[in-house]
Amino acid sequence: MQVDIVLVNFNTADLLCEALDSIQATQCDSITTHTFVVDNASTDDSVKRVFHDYVWSDCTVMEENVGFGAANNRGIEKGTSPYILFLNSDALLTEGSLKTLVEFMEEERDCAIVGPKLLNPDGSFQPSCRRLPTSLRNYWMYSGWARRFPNRLQSLQNWLSEEEHHFNAPVQMVSGACFLARRSYMESVQYFDENLFLYEEEADISIPAIRTGRSIAFCPDAEVIHHGGASVETGNLNLFATRHLFRSKYYCFRKHYGGLASRLTYWSDRWAFFRSTRLQKLRGEKPDNEILLKSAERGWKESFVPIRTLMSRSDFYD
Secondary structure (H helix, E strand, C coil), X not given: CEEEEEEEECCCHHHHHHHHHHHHHCCECCEEEEEEEEECXXXXXXXHHHHHHCCCCEEEECXXXXXXXHHHXXXXXXXXXXXXXXXCCXXXXXXXXXXXXXXXXXXXXXXXXXXXXXXXXXXXXXXXXXXXXXXXXXXXXXXXXXXXXXXXXXXXXXXXXXXXXCCCCEECEECCCEEEEEXXXXXXXXXXXXXXXXXXXXXXXXXXXXXXXXXXXEXXXXXXXXXXXXXXXXXCCHHHHXXXXXXXXXXXXXXXXXXXXXXXXXXXXXXXXXXXXXXXXXXXXXCCHHHHHHHHHHXXXXXXXXXXXXXXXXXXXX
């Protein structure tokens, strides 16, 4: 069986090398892998190290950071294998994990996407499965109710609890840190939507699967170590990433649920952040959510603008 492995990198040289080492260390006779690294215009020594130490991989160097989904698409287009493993540069395969995922897909023919069990570097539990986003679920999280009542109304929580990560259970969405997808399914949804620069890629490709009767599965027998958030936290991208978190959410809601749902989600975010900001100021605290309010407002406006138009602006990374 042949599998294409696609890794998108942005300034995570050390972690990328660890990920590539894990791929090399977990090779098995029954699976032939083709590894495609897509570098999103990194400014560290990522590209140099890949070309020097991992000559068995195919490395594509982008002239500019085109976004997570678009970079993944460049990797998809390079390969032809029936299965594609999407692996974050901060994730590590463990022995037998890829083989287990492929065998699962071979048995479950209606499954479009399967995700492994994610673990923190110390081996502790890390959420691997999410529920699809809805306006109500979004409000439950940003209003603060999810933190106040973490064990109530589990159906409104974004991430499944540790107890809900059952073996071979159908789920709505798996983490984008690592998942195996059928190439035929990715082709049916025309790959990743390149108007999403960062975030919500998993939701965007999962919603069509659920609607067309394809299954998405969680396979805990396959374990992957995930450091988490390394690419986003590099340099000064925190505010940039927050803005895109909201832009992608509002765009994705409008695409899949319609304009009313998108607008309702935006206004509920604004109300939640405005209310918490006012309360923080009244208590004499630093209004942390004021940044979220401004990010949501800008993300809403930019959700109507094509990503290529935004990227042409001088303030794109501000």
